[in-house]
Amino acid sequence: MGQKSFIFVVLLLLALIAGAGGVYAYDSSNSERMAEGVTVAGVPVGGMTTSEARAEVQEQVAAPLNRPIVIRRGEQRFTLSAQDADVSADVGGMVDEALRASREGNVATRAWRDATGGEANVRVKARVSYSKEAVQGLVKRVAKGVNRPARDATLDFPALTKVSSQNGLEVKTGKLEGNVRAALTRSGDRTIAIPTKTTRAKVTKQDLVEKYPTLMVVDRGAFRLRFYKNLKLQKEYTIAVGQVGLETPAGLYSVQNKAVDPAWSVPNSDWAGSLAGTVVPGGTAENPLKARWMGIYAGAGIHGTDDVASLGTAASHGCVRMAVPDVIELYEQVAVSTPVYVA
Structure with missing residues (x-):
């Protein structure tokens, strides 16, 4: 090799070494700077130093998270404060991840990207924790x-x-x-x-019409029983109700049981006399429950009576009395579970 060729090679090597040194120096000087095209939680941080990026992410991402959550509907409002929600944004972790992504590759690829105006196209997702x-x-x-x-x-x-x-x-x-x-x-x-x-x-x-196909209303004050079908009045009957101290119980009930010529289980009460505690067969003269029985509540019920003079008065021991023809007519139209309202 001639002297001129040798000198050329030496100069070329020196130039390459100097160039490489410059590239390394440039890359080293940008070791804390984000590549272009980098975003953190949607915030562009390309070209920023890590401290600049932290400040930007703190302002654009972390600070707004301190505002309360407001739930609304019309005039109603419900809030959840950032403190109660224990909201925290990992600003440092997000920026560090962005920097690592910016530094991927080698010195040459990074230098080439910067020299040609290329972008890293890095998207770091938000790191936010809460309770x-x-x-x-x-x-x-x-x-x-x-x-x-x-x-x-x-x-x-x-x-x-x-x-x-x-x-x-x-x-x-x-x-x-x-x-x-x-x-x-x-x-x-x-x-x-x-x-x-x-x-x-x-x-x-x-x-409601379907729910109440039949219904009875006992009006104690008027001594009337009103029978309804599909919530339409069908007929009113004159009745007797419980006397003072033995009132027919008020409230909403239903027909619990039905019987033709019912037996009478005599209560152990003073007014029952010698019959107290006995059972009187149905259809007998001693049995006051004539023809039909519709039990509604705790021994009280609707039945026929031969004491028609008592109708229109408070004369019974708690039951609802009806004329025998009336109770037979009503009995045929009323099923077990039919509602009975005693007013």
């Missing part, structure tokens, strides 16, 4: 404050006024919990509408 128990507690609190059970249509006794049903409201707790979890980890809007669903009543106003 799951606090979220679940908030959801339970919202459900307790918002949920409203459906109300079935009912009859208002003794007027038999139809009270309309009312739909209920129920919080979609699973969806709400998911929405709260998502809101806790984002820096945007932290107000959440309460997801709800309507619950339907099982009995509507139209269902």
